[in-house]
Amino acid sequence: MRDGRTTKELIDRTALALFAEKGVKETTIRDIAETAGIAEGTMYRHYSGKEELAWRLFVENYTALGEALATEERRFATARDKIRAMVHYFCKAFTEDPDRFVYLFFTRHDHMLRLHPRQPNPYLVFRRVIRQAMNRGEIPKGDPDVATSMVLGVVLQVIDSRLLGGRIKRSIASLADDIAEGCWKAVA
Amino acid sequence: MRDGRTTKELIDRTALALFAEKGVKETTIRDIAETAGIAEGTMYRHYSGKEELAWRLFVENYTALGEALATEERRFATARDKIRAMVHYFCKAFTEDPDRFVYLFFTRHDHMLRLHPRQPNPYLVFRRVIRQAMNRGEIPKGDPDVATSMVLGVVLQVIDSRLLGGRIKRSIASLADDIAEGCWKAVA
DNA sequence: GGGATTAATGTGAGCGTTCACTCATTTACT
DNA sequence: AGTAAATGAGTGAACGCTCACATTAATCCC
Numbered sequence: 001m002r003d004g005r006t007t008k009e010l011i012d013r014t015a016l017a018l019f020a021e022k023g024v025k026e027t028t029i030r031d032i033a034e035t036a037g038i039a040e041g042t043m044y045r046h047y048s049g050k051e052e053l054a055w056r057l058f059v060e061n062y063t064a065l066g067e068a069l070a071t072e073e074r075r076f077a078t079a080r081d082k083i084r085a086m087v088h089y090f091c092k093a094f095t096e097d098p099d100r101f102v103y104l105f106f107t108r109h110d111h112m113l114r115l116h117p118r119q120p121n122p123y124l125v126f127r128r129v130i131r132q133a134m135n136r137g138e139i140p141k142g143d144p145d146v147a148t149s150m151v152l153g154v155v156l157q158v159i160d161s162r163l164l165g166g167r168i169k170r171s172i173a174s175l176a177d178d179i180a181e182g183c184w185k186a187v188a
Numbered sequence: 189m190r191d192g193r194t195t196k197e198l199i200d201r202t203a204l205a206l207f208a209e210k211g212v213k214e215t216t217i218r219d220i221a222e223t224a225g226i227a228e229g230t231m232y233r234h235y236s237g238k239e240e241l242a243w244r245l246f247v248e249n250y251t252a253l254g255e256a257l258a259t260e261e262r263r264f265a266t267a268r269d270k271i272r273a274m275v276h277y278f279c280k281a282f283t284e285d286p287d288r289f290v291y292l293f294f295t296r297h298d299h300m301l302r303l304h305p306r307q308p309n310p311y312l313v314f315r316r317v318i319r320q321a322m323n324r325g326e327i328p329k330g331d332p333d334v335a336t337s338m339v340l341g342v343v344l345q346v347i348d349s350r351l352l353g354g355r356i357k358r359s360i361a362s363l364a365d366d367i368a369e370g371c372w373k374a375v376a
Numbered sequence: 377g378g379g380a381t382t383a384a385t386g387t388g389a390g391c392g393t394t395c396a397c398t399c400a401t402t403t404a405c406t
Numbered sequence: 407a408g409t410a411a412a413t414g415a416g417t418g419a420a421c422g423c424t425c426a427c428a429t430t431a432a433t434c435c436c
Contacts, residue, residue, distance in 0.1 A: 025213045025214075026213075106297075109294075109352065112352055123355075142366070143356070143358070143366075145349060145355045145356045146346060146349075146356060146358075146363060146366060146367075147370075148349075149342075149345045149346040149348070149349040149355075149356065150341075150342045150345065150346060150367075150370045150374075152341075152345050153338075153340075153341035153342045153343070153344060153345025153346065153348075154338045154341045154342060154374055155341070156341060156345060157337045157338065157340050157341025157344060157345070158334060158337040158338060158341065160337070160341075161333060161334075161336075161337040164297065164300055167311075167333045167337075168331070168333045168334060168337065170331070170334075175334060178330070178331075178334060179334075179338075182335075182338045182374045182375065183374075185373050185374050185375075185376075186338075186342055186370045186371075186373055186374035187370065187373075188373075
């Protein structure tokens, strides 16, 4: 028998790129099949439908990003260093695989409710670091969810503006330090 | 002849609510007509199609919000007060008309490129205030677009988290002061 | 005043297209 | 030979939009 794994990976890569470029709803199965150079029916050998494809792509990349952030964070001791490391990782992840990042960024609302609240994910990792920092007195006490949202807001909106209408010209990588500083100041 | 303006307003309100709830692509003309209690063809008396309806709803509400923010901002002298006033207005606007706010928030990417860069809009108002503050030495000099994105990120992500999976429980109105403080600290 | 005229507004069945998905058949590998 | 993978024409449903017709109210004319 043939090895379907390489085909599946081809579908994943192609779908991720198209989903990131045009959005899920605007991407048709024909689009994916044509771009990947496969037949339309082939996708259904690997996923039950478009919805499952979108969900799998989301949840796998989202939890992987969460795990990577957790690994990164553990290398440092202080909240400030942890946040800086996570922000740098975010920026690196965006630079190295914009498709993955853009897809996660723009579809998180559609999948959020279905996400298991215990599964590692970027939001929870940031939240844990911030909660710890509050308990240790590194940053003032307050609602950890509000603080987490503020920190993530700083990172994500800068990336968003960079993606959008050319408002920000510099590369995200070169802005990582400034972003990390803004994140820290917002909650410290 | 009959007065079509009331029908148009009914269409606008209904479409805005459905677009905010389900998204533009997921809302059909039949949905809007049924909910508004009118015939499908009626919408085409007032708009050339779904696309124009979505665009008009966006640009009118977006520029109106920009103008309101500018009016608010002018009532104060210092950057800190201006930003606090604008953040409070944002929070008030969200509380008073969540549909309008959610629609603008979730569709801005689709319409941004078509937006005239001189038309007043929330981003530009924040940016002008921040640029002024940099020139006056009220906040450290830097890329005004990066600073603007950080400030907007703090506001928008907190509202976003509140909208989403019940992470933030408190009302946005009651958080306005904390949000404004976070915005200011991020760039000051 | 009130019937006739006119034009804007409202209606909804129907059209053409697009799209996700199916399945009988073919291909490729062990 | 046997089996999993791949194919792509076909299907039915959904959707945006059209258009011939109905309704409404302002204007005109006697």
